[in-house]
Amino acid sequence: MRLSPLLKRIAIGMLAGLAFGLIISEATYFFLRNGEDRSAQVIEINIPPGTSQKIQAGFPEPSLPASMTFVTGDTLVVNNRDSVTHQLGPLFIPAGSSASLKLDAVQKYAASCTFRPDQYFGLDVRPPLTLQTRLVGIVQAGLPMGFLFVLYGVFAIPMKKVAPA
Amino acid sequence: VPGERFALLMNKKSLIAASAAIAALAVIALYVYLTDKPTLHGSVIDPPPSAAEVRLTDFNGQPFTLENERGNVTLVYFGFTNCPDECPLTMAQLKLAMGELGPDSDRTTVVLVTTDPGRDTPPALKEFLGRFHGSFVGLTGAPDQLAQVWKDYGVTVMDGGETHSNYIYVIDTAGNLVETLLPDVPPADIAADVRLLLDAD
Numbered sequence: 001m002r003l004s005p006l007l008k009r010i011a012i013g014m015l016a017g018l019a020f021g022l023i024i025s026e027a028t029y030f031f032l033r034n035g036e037d038r039s040a041q042v043i044e045i046n047i048p049p050g051t052s053q054k055i056q057a058g059f060p061e062p063s064l065p066a067s068m069t070f071v072t073g074d075t076l077v078v079n080n081r082d083s084v085t086h087q088l089g090p091l092f093i094p095a096g097s098s099a100s101l102k103l104d105a106v107q108k109y110a111a112s113c114t115f116r117p118d119q120y121f122g123l124d125v126r127p128p129l130t131l132q133t134r135l136v137g138i139v140q141a142g143l144p145m146g147f148l149f150v151l152y153g154v155f156a157i158p159m160k161k162v163a164p165a
Numbered sequence: 166v167p168g169e170r171f172a173l174l175m176n177k178k179s180l181i182a183a184s185a186a187i188a189a190l191a192v193i194a195l196y197v198y199l200t201d202k203p204t205l206h207g208s209v210i211d212p213p214p215s216a217a218e219v220r221l222t223d224f225n226g227q228p229f230t231l232e233n234e235r236g237n238v239t240l241v242y243f244g245f246t247n248c249p250d251e252c253p254l255t256m257a258q259l260k261l262a263m264g265e266l267g268p269d270s271d272r273t274t275v276v277l278v279t280t281d282p283g284r285d286t287p288p289a290l291k292e293f294l295g296r297f298h299g300s301f302v303g304l305t306g307a308p309d310q311l312a313q314v315w316k317d318y319g320v321t322v323m324d325g326g327e328t329h330s331n332y333i334y335v336i337d338t339a340g341n342l343v344e345t346l347l348p349d350v351p352p353a354d355i356a357a358d359v360r361l362l363l364d365a366d
Binding site: 085086087090091092093094096097098099100101102114 | 204
């Protein structure tokens, strides 16, 4: 099947645009991904015995990072093995109990936290980054570029005149 | 003959296939029933500890204890009547939740424990809460009594009561602290949680 020169330029332009979108989107994903390319799961944080005493004495609590990235649908579980009640943002955890919260909404905030020396804990809840999200990104970047390539190919580069048979 | 045709259809293989299909449907229904149970919307505490006793005085000058609320779901919030934002918004959310609950609101107690006893006199508490719902209870007490309740519930009170922790504590009918809710939880979710706890009673 032979395509007319115009259709060939449109096809090449769209394919080049999608290839461009693929490279840009996937390169961005590769360099900026931060743990959100997974399905929802249960994430546990343990508060060991004696934490409040260590905090009051000025010792750092090394087991907990300053911030964590979650995806929507994750369940955050905090197990309080300490002898006093602790709080982590929306979670209130009595001594000897656990508190769990399903993170349903995309949000990013510095939550007050009683078991970190600086009293703050960064909670960053992002939408899960699935294959579908990446495909949408490729199409969203690739289609406009494809149209631009097509416009350039059709109007900026003169067509060769086909000799009559 | 129709009778013979029916007998032919209902041979042994058909019966086995039909039984297998019914059994598969029953297993799927059981799985959905077991896994699709309604859940609480807040930060769920497991195992739920017995809620610390609240021995204070209500805005009518009567003694209040959580023990007397057994059989009801009790929603405890800490705040103050001159609050310009979170406290009235939370009370409005709880008022809407009471509306959603309908008759079940009779078994629901909403309690506001003041964080500003200096200005929150019993009449001030009564006037403030009366704007939202006739059944809401305002509590105050001696400074040491209030300090003990604040401490038991991990409530940090600063700036003369104007800065305070911001949870709704949900206490079930048996007096256990089962979850904490943030005030921005939709009233429908608050009502669903209360109903779930009443049904579990």
